[in-house]
Amino acid sequence: MVAIVVKQFCSQLFEHEYDLSLALRIVAIARSFLLGLLIVAEVGNKNVAALPVNTVSVTVESPSTKLSHPRLWVVSGGQTGVDRAALDTAMSLYLPVRGWCPKGRLAEDGTISSIYPLQETPGTEYAVRTEWNVRDSDGTIILAYGELAGGTKLTAELAHKYKRPVLVLDAITFSQDDIAHFHQWIQQNHIRILNVAGPRESAKPGTIYKRARNILQQLLG
DSSP: OHHHHHHHHHHHHHHTTOOHHHHHHHHHHHHHHHHHHHHHHHHHOTTSOOOOGGGOOOOOBOSSOBOOOOOOEEEOOOOTTHHHHHHHHHHHTTOOEEOEEOTTTEETTEEOOTTSOOEEOSSOOHHHHHHHHHHTSSEEEEEESSSOOHHHHHHHHHHHHTTOOEEEEESSSOOHHHHHHHHHHHHHTTOSEEEEEOOOGGGSTTTHHHHHHHHHHHHHO
């Protein structure tokens, strides 16, 4: 049923020649919502024959893109840089996304677009959304550009506070060995909800987001 609904919706978008990237993002959000309903049904009623998240597949096809299997839920706070790269990469791969962001959908470049399905915290403090994203995930991966500082350092500290696994990868020296290490870490720690963190774009303008997209594509693709 999920496959039929999403496929019909996607077909209408393409028939009307909407922007492809926007269409795919909308489909990813709709799919995340429908998968969430399946999980709620599974938890709330043991008689409901809902599939686990990691076995649900949707067969939507577009002229140039096919869905990947949703192995993970990706969590992000929506900030510029690594956060935004995590959301864009996951949605392009049709992985479900979610996360907490500050009240007013605050980010350093203004208001976080409503295309990202994030929930607002009661206040505008960045630290609160950082903590809640760590708390509500099975583990956190940090893409580091040198020594951890600011919110990125806080993320690592909070992961230890909540006893959540944390993996720090050097974005500058990233290699194939890091990809193998990441997948091993995911399996050993039984990660299904992955929080992705790292510096904002202003730390290295023109570099953070672009590099993070490339790395996350290799890790999640």
